[in-house]
Amino acid sequence: MRLLFWCLSFCLTLVSGWMALSVAAVEPAEYNIVYIHVPAATCSLVCFTILFICSIQHLRTKNQMWDHIAAACGEVGLVFATVLNATGSIFAYAAWGVWWTPSLRLVSSAMLWFLYVAYLILRASLPDQQRKGQICAVFGIIAFVDVPLVYISARYIPDIHWPKIGFDSIWQSVAFGLAIGGALLLAATLIWLRADILKSLNQISKPALSKAEGTKYQN
Amino acid sequence: MSSIADTIRAIFVKDLVTEFRAKQLLPTIVCLGVIIAWIFRIAAQAASVDVSVAAGAVLFIAMLFAGILASDKGFAVEQENDCISSLLLAPVDAGDIYIAKLLVNIVVLCIFEIVTVPAVLILFKVTVTGRWLRLIAVLLLGNIGISSVGTLLGGIVHRTRAASSLLSVLVMAVLMPIMIPAIVALLLLFGPVVPQAVGAGTFGIAGDFKTAIGYIAAFDAIFVTVCWLLFGLVVGD
Amino acid sequence: MCYLCLSFTVASLIYFVYLFYLDRQLRGIRRRLDARQKD
Numbered sequence: 001m002r003l004l005f006w007c008l009s010f011c012l013t014l015v016s017g018w019m020a021l022s023v024a025a026v027e028p029a030e031y032n033i034v035y036i037h038v039p040a041a042t043c044s045l046v047c048f049t050i051l052f053i054c055s056i057q058h059l060r061t062k063n064q065m066w067d068h069i070a071a072a073c074g075e076v077g078l079v080f081a082t083v084l085n086a087t088g089s090i091f092a093y094a095a096w097g098v099w100w101t102p103s104l105r106l107v108s109s110a111m112l113w114f115l116y117v118a119y120l121i122l123r124a125s126l127p128d129q130q131r132k133g134q135i136c137a138v139f140g141i142i143a144f145v146d147v148p149l150v151y152i153s154a155r156y157i158p159d160i161h162w163p164k165i166g167f168d169s170i171w172q173s174v175a176f177g178l179a180i181g182g183a184l185l186l187a188a189t190l191i192w193l194r195a196d197i198l199k200s201l202n203q204i205s206k207p208a209l210s211k212a213e214g215t216k217y218q219n
Numbered sequence: 220m221s222s223i224a225d226t227i228r229a230i231f232v233k234d235l236v237t238e239f240r241a242k243q244l245l246p247t248i249v250c251l252g253v254i255i256a257w258i259f260r261i262a263a264q265a266a267s268v269d270v271s272v273a274a275g276a277v278l279f280i281a282m283l284f285a286g287i288l289a290s291d292k293g294f295a296v297e298q299e300n301d302c303i304s305s306l307l308l309a310p311v312d313a314g315d316i317y318i319a320k321l322l323v324n325i326v327v328l329c330i331f332e333i334v335t336v337p338a339v340l341i342l343f344k345v346t347v348t349g350r351w352l353r354l355i356a357v358l359l360l361g362n363i364g365i366s367s368v369g370t371l372l373g374g375i376v377h378r379t380r381a382a383s384s385l386l387s388v389l390v391m392a393v394l395m396p397i398m399i400p401a402i403v404a405l406l407l408l409f410g411p412v413v414p415q416a417v418g419a420g421t422f423g424i425a426g427d428f429k430t431a432i433g434y435i436a437a438f439d440a441i442f443v444t445v446c447w448l449l450f451g452l453v454v455g456d
Numbered sequence: 457m458c459y460l461c462l463s464f465t466v467a468s469l470i471y472f473v474y475l476f477y478l479d480r481q482l483r484g485i486r487r488r489l490d491a492r493q494k495d
Contacts, residue, residue, distance in 0.1 A: 029457045029460060030457065030459040030460050032460050033459065033460055033463045036463060036464065036467045037463075040467070059452060075474075076474075079470060079471065079474045082470050083466075083467045083470050083471070086463070086466045086467065086470065087463045087466065087467055090459050090462055090463040090466065091459075091463065093459065094459040094460075107399075111392075111395050114392045114395075115392050115393070117392070118388055118389050118392035118393070121385065121388055121389075122375075122381075122385065122389060125381045125382060125385050126379050126381055127379070127380065127381075131379065132379075134452060134453075135375050135378075135379055135453065137452075138371075138375065138449045138452055138453055139372075139375070139389070141445070141449060142368070142371070142393055142445060142446070142449070143392075143393065145441065145442075145445055146393050146395070146396060149396035149438055149441065150395050150396045152396070152434070153395075153396040153397070153399045153400055153434055153438070154396075154399060186471075190474070190478070193478060194478060197478065197481050197482060197485065200485050201481075201485060204485060204488050204489065204492075
């Protein structure tokens with residue numbers, strides 16, 4: 001099932017990439033970066049939302065699986081936020097001649113990255129105990145409340161980032177949609193994989209049981 | 220059955236009396252604030268910039284570090300003789316403990332500012348005649364914001380025995396939305412010359428003081444409410 | 457044009473570094489499971 005997701009995401013990304021280079025190309029050639037940049041932005045925000053939902057669910061039900069998914073979302077979200085900031089920086093140099101400038105979107109994206117890093121640092125520095133999931137869930141909720149506040153407060157700074165994307169042709173919007181779809185599928189697959197890895201790690205670090213006992217605790 | 224106000228007052232008085240007797244936290248953060256202002260002043264002088272531009276940012280940085288230290292110490296004192304356990308075993312709501320610790324941090328920061336703000340004003344050659352009330356409003360709202368997040372995260376760091384340096388990272392990551400309007404408000408108060416926004420690469424500040432104060436107040440309300448609700452989960456078992 | 461290629465390279469690099477990290481984790485799990493089977 002996960003293999004299907006991998007293949008689908010790969011195909012969607014390839015098709016949108018091909019379209020971006022041929023029929024759906026944007027006028028100044030560098031601006032095609034947007035086909036990588038915007039899907040990464042969407043995915044990093046979606047990952048944060050999923051992290052928030054999983055944090056709330058973990059606090060409500062105390063089921064460990066929610067904690068694993070939240071941890072996975074933190075890592076995958078960090079990857080997408082890194083891609084967002086890196087491609088955004090290159091895009092900024094191509095479009096405006098500066099690598100970074102304190103403008104609304106750029107500040108918000110940078111803060112998103114820092115919030116992911118803070119979440120992962122917190123997770124890494126807590127000693128292994130059953131309350132680790134609870135504490136990280138609390139921080140996840142605070143961090144998620146923080147994201148729109150950063151966006152609102154940064155409005156003080158005049159924004160040189162394009163507010164909306166205009167589509168010149170139908171091909172562009174299709175390519176865009178495919179790129180975002182491919183990236184979202186990629187995010188889902190990575191989160192699934194990482195959550196499974198964390199669940200397995202959790203099971204392995206329990207003391208080894210004999211075969212007879214082991215089957216009793218299979219879950 | 221003590222009322223909420225009694226509980227809060229009891230913990231509040233306990234912490235303040237402990238601090239005034241030990242005299243550990245307040246001298247440290249006051250020195251820290253003055254040293255930060257001093258270092259930035261020397262750096263600004265060496266860089267030959269108009270020093271009054273840096274005043275607002277320096278003041279907020281000093282407040283931030285002082286607030287982080289105060290939150291850290293606020294829970295560190297509870298580790299001695301395992302006071303935190305007795306505090307939690309008492310029949311008080313965790314939210315009341317949070318509000319008491321929050322008030323202690325705010326008071327500590329206010330005392331810190333009584334010394335540091337004149338130091339910054341003198342060092343950076345800034346005057347605020349006629350704007351004292353607005354300055355006090357900004358500082359107070361900033362204190363509330365820093366303390367709200369600092370108290371909750373200080374609880375996390377000390378309850379789980381993680382490294383104290385973690386607290387600085389967490390607080391600064393979360394406090395960004397308060398930082399921007401607060402620095403804008405301080406810059407507007409101290410009245411430096413603001414460069415016009417002429418395109419990429421320069422930083423133009425727009426907005427007036429009332430909007431900035433409004434933003435800080437709204438964010439404070441959000442943070443205090445959220446942290447108050449979540450505090451029980453952090454220190455509970 | 458070179459910025460487009462640069463950004464594509466950087467993005468692919470970041471994604472593949474993460475996939476490599478996941479691969480290491482999986483190898484570690486497999487190794488520990490095998491070590492357990494042996495005991």
